[in-house]
Amino acid sequence: xxxxxxxxxxxxxxxxxxxxxxxxxxxxxxxxxxxxxxxxxxxxxxxxxxxxxxxxxxxxxxxxxxxxxxxxxxxxxxxxxxxxxxxxxxxxxxxxxxxxxxxxxxxxxxxxxxxxxxxxxxxxxxxxxxxxxxxxxxxxxxxxxxxxxxxxxxxxxxxxxxxxxxxxxxxxxxxxxxxxxxxxxxxxxxxxxxxxxxxxxxxxxxxxxxxxxxxxxxxxxxxxxxxxxxxxxxxxxxxxxxxxxxxxxx
Amino acid sequence: xxxxxxxxxxxxxxxxxxxxxxxxxxxxxxxxxxxxxxxxxxxxxxxxxxxxxxxxxxxxxxxxxxxxxxxxxxxxxxxxxxxxxxxxxxxxxxxxxxxxxxxxxxxxxxxxxxxxxxxxxxxxxxxxxxxxxxxxxxxxxxxxxxxxxxxxxxxxxxxxxxxxxxxxxxxxxxxxxxxxxxxxxxxxxxxxxxxxxxxxxxxxxxxxxxxxxxxxxxxxxxxxxxxxxxxxxxxxxxxxxxxxxxxxxxxxxxxxxxxxxxxxxxxxxxxxxxxxxxxxxxxxxxxxxxxxxxxxxxxxxxxxxxxxxxxxxxxxxxxxxxxxxxxxxxxxxxxxxxxxxxxxxxxxxxxxxxxxxxxxxxxxxxxxxxxxxxxxxxxxxxxxxxxxxxxxxxxxxxxxxxxxxxxxxxxxxxxxxxxxxxxxxxxxxxxxxxxxxxxxxxxxxxxxxxxxxxxxxxxxxxxxxxxxxxxxxxxxxxxxxxxxxxxxxxxxxxxxxxxxxxxxxxxxx
Numbered sequence: 001x002x003x004x005x006x007x008x009x010x011x012x013x014x015x016x017x018x019x020x021x022x023x024x025x026x027x028x029x030x031x032x033x034x035x036x037x038x039x040x041x042x043x044x045x046x047x048x049x050x051x052x053x054x055x056x057x058x059x060x061x062x063x064x065x066x067x068x069x070x071x072x073x074x075x076x077x078x079x080x081x082x083x084x085x086x087x088x089x090x091x092x093x094x095x096x097x098x099x100x101x102x103x104x105x106x107x108x109x110x111x112x113x114x115x116x117x118x119x120x121x122x123x124x125x126x127x128x129x130x131x132x133x134x135x136x137x138x139x140x141x142x143x144x145x146x147x148x149x150x151x152x153x154x155x156x157x158x159x160x161x162x163x164x165x166x167x168x169x170x171x172x173x174x175x176x177x178x179x180x181x182x183x184x185x186x187x188x189x190x191x192x193x194x195x196x197x198x199x200x201x202x203x204x205x206x207x208x209x210x211x212x213x214x215x216x217x218x219x220x221x222x223x224x225x226x227x228x229x230x231x232x233x234x235x236x237x238x239x240x241x242x243x244x245x246x247x248x249x250x
Numbered sequence: 251x252x253x254x255x256x257x258x259x260x261x262x263x264x265x266x267x268x269x270x271x272x273x274x275x276x277x278x279x280x281x282x283x284x285x286x287x288x289x290x291x292x293x294x295x296x297x298x299x300x301x302x303x304x305x306x307x308x309x310x311x312x313x314x315x316x317x318x319x320x321x322x323x324x325x326x327x328x329x330x331x332x333x334x335x336x337x338x339x340x341x342x343x344x345x346x347x348x349x350x351x352x353x354x355x356x357x358x359x360x361x362x363x364x365x366x367x368x369x370x371x372x373x374x375x376x377x378x379x380x381x382x383x384x385x386x387x388x389x390x391x392x393x394x395x396x397x398x399x400x401x402x403x404x405x406x407x408x409x410x411x412x413x414x415x416x417x418x419x420x421x422x423x424x425x426x427x428x429x430x431x432x433x434x435x436x437x438x439x440x441x442x443x444x445x446x447x448x449x450x451x452x453x454x455x456x457x458x459x460x461x462x463x464x465x466x467x468x469x470x471x472x473x474x475x476x477x478x479x480x481x482x483x484x485x486x487x488x489x490x491x492x493x494x495x496x497x498x499x500x501x502x503x504x505x506x507x508x509x510x511x512x513x514x515x516x517x518x519x520x521x522x523x524x525x526x527x528x529x530x531x532x533x534x535x536x537x538x539x540x541x542x543x544x545x546x547x548x549x550x551x552x553x554x555x556x557x558x559x560x561x562x563x564x565x566x567x568x569x570x571x572x573x574x575x576x577x578x579x580x581x582x583x584x585x586x587x588x589x590x591x592x593x594x595x596x597x598x599x600x601x602x603x604x605x606x607x608x609x610x611x612x613x614x615x616x617x618x619x620x621x622x623x624x625x626x627x628x629x630x631x632x633x634x635x636x637x638x639x640x641x642x643x644x645x646x647x648x649x650x651x652x653x654x655x656x657x658x659x660x661x662x663x664x665x666x667x668x669x670x671x672x673x674x675x676x677x678x679x680x681x682x683x684x685x686x687x688x689x690x691x692x693x694x695x696x697x698x699x700x701x702x703x704x705x706x707x708x709x710x711x712x713x714x715x716x717x718x719x720x721x722x723x724x725x726x727x728x729x730x731x732x733x734x735x736x737x738x739x740x741x742x743x744x745x746x747x748x749x750x751x752x753x754x755x756x757x758x759x
Binding site: 048064 | 635657659660661662663668669685686694695698
């Protein structure tokens with residue numbers, strides 16, 4: 001990942017993939033000498049910290065040294081929400097001290113952060129609040145010294161997929177972390193099954209419109225959902241099945 | 251077709267010697283199924299001598315339900331086909347059915363005309379039995395693992411129910427509305443706890459709790475249970491030794507031995523009879539004998555000789571596992587004893603479980619610590635991936651005066667350990683959690699603080715867990731536990747550790 005990026009992962013229900021990606025992202029930040037900030041639910045904190053330990057990091061020590069700070073995302077959200085929207089000045093006040101302490105302890109201006117307050121807001125149906133918070137993160141990152149990994153429990157192939165709602169979220173980030181090879185495989189296989197020879201032209205059209213920084217699987221799914229093709233729903237249903245039960249290559 | 255070449259006389263003799271000495275039955279028959287030759291291995295396999303069988307129909311050896319199959323084989327041979335490694339069944343002279351593998355080849359005369367068939371038959375009964383035993387063992391192993399897993403999860407749930415019911419019991423004094431209801435929940439939980447113990451026993455994950463005890467009261471208690479199990483057509487009598495019958499074993503497992511033997515006796519008395527359970531102390535041989543006598547059909551020598559073999563059963567397929575007496579045998583030998591059997595057809599059976607007599611362990615009753623003695627002010631880090639259990643344990647320990655830090659799993663525990671602002675005196679952690687296990691977590695945290703005291707809690711037994719952490723055995727609190735049981739265990743492990751440890755000077759937090 002390039003420096004000062006604001007990336008997002010739509011992990012659906014695949015929390016193992018999320019834990020693997022986030023712990024790798026944090027471990028890489030640690031190796032660079034960045035400070036680490038984790039704003040996560042206790043369950044995800046547990047998974048990410050275990051992932052860091054499996055990558056050989058001495059978690060109790062780096063916490064003790066102040067190089068990794070952990071905040072409870074739900075608790076922090078509870079403190080900054082006012083009238084259904086995040087109070088971003090309050091958030092800045094609450095985080096300023098934490099960020100300063102981390103920078104002092106590491107001696108580096110760079111902080112590698114993970115945040116899922118936006119994901120929690122999204123899951124609660126608070127789309128506007130999530131967008132507001134994302135916009136604020138982008139503004140904060142403009143000053144430099146912060147890179148951020150966001151995560152949403154959005155299922156790319158899910159029944160509740162809403163392109164109109166998801167597009168602003170994708171647009172708020174500099175890159176979408178890939179949901180893995182399985183997603184691409186499932187989509188391509190489903191398109192071939194449903195459309196046969198017609199799959200090629202549609203695939204080419206969707207890929208030519210490819211969004212910068214968006215992983216191919218996620219982009220293909222977004223494009224399919226939005227393209228208005230008569231059989232798009234059928235393709236996505238089949239892809240969902242293939243993602244869960246990957247068949248042998250045809 | 252070329253005519254066959256005839257071997258010289260010495261070759262014929264050699265071939266004849268091979269046919270006589272082989273372990274495979276070699277039989278030839280004419281195309282109409284009349285047996286023409288019969289080697290010594292065939293005599294051993296089927297029980298007929300050559301004189302008895304040559305000239306008789308091959309159908310003599312074929313079970314009636316397989317006559318059609320044999321007809322088809324003869325038809326194939328008549329068409330000049332070979333039959334290789336065909337697995338089927340045959341009947342011995344004594345009526346016993348055996349499984350065999352057949353290879354049949356046509357026999358032609360010098361003109362190339364078919365005149366019969368030669369069959370090589372290999373007894374694969376034992377192989378089939380072993381395969382069946384392996385399948386059964388694998389099935390039991392899988393069932394055991396399933397049962398153990400269910401018991402583990404269920405123990406977590408029971409701990410939570412039991413713990414919160416206990417809080418409610420305290421909050422609702424006798425006479426208060428709801429008090430009896432909560433007592434009902436507590437009683438049901440105890441029964442459920444007994445069920446999980448049985449599941450764990452079945453999956454062989456139950457801890458052995460060997461102790462010195464008087465066998466006679468255990469026999470008397472089990473007799474009451476046996477009476478209900480056997481039904482009214484069997485009278486149960488108990489004859490106990492006058493002197494205490496001290497043995498060293500697991501009470502529960504000895505009860506299991508009695509039950510298994512009683513069930514065996516029940517099957518030997520389908521029309522009813524008497525079962526007598528007794529104990530006897532032999533001071534000279536320093537032995538205690540538990541006897542189980544029935545007035546049933548008894549056993550012949552063949553059955554007697556295979557009695558304790560796993561999966562050996564005289565019951566029809568599907569009506570017995572053949573594990574009851576094998577399990578009893580395993581338990582008794584594990585307890586340093588042996589089993590003697592006296593039986594004759596028609597004269598009933600007596601099983602004598604002979605165990606070494608032990609001296610009673612002097613018990614110095616130590617006063618149970620009062621609830622006040624169980625209080626503490628130490629800090630405990632509680633780790634479990636079951637949030638309700640963490641909440642329960644934290645609440646219990648708080649109520650006994652402890653400071654508690656909770657973690658939703660090993661990763662969160664490592665973070666909490668790094669964030670601590672005061673010393674953590676005890677790590678109380680679940681063992682089996684997704685990702686990092688409790689022992690690995692303990693090892694990592696002891697890397698930071700070698701003096702960290704560790705206690706595990708688990709729905710699994712001690713036997714199925716890693717025995718040591720950093721070369722030192724960590725105590726295990728098995729679920730389900732009561733609030734008092736938890737407080738007692740925590741206090742005990744902290745006190746024991748404080749007594750063992752060289753005074754610490756200014757260890758870092």
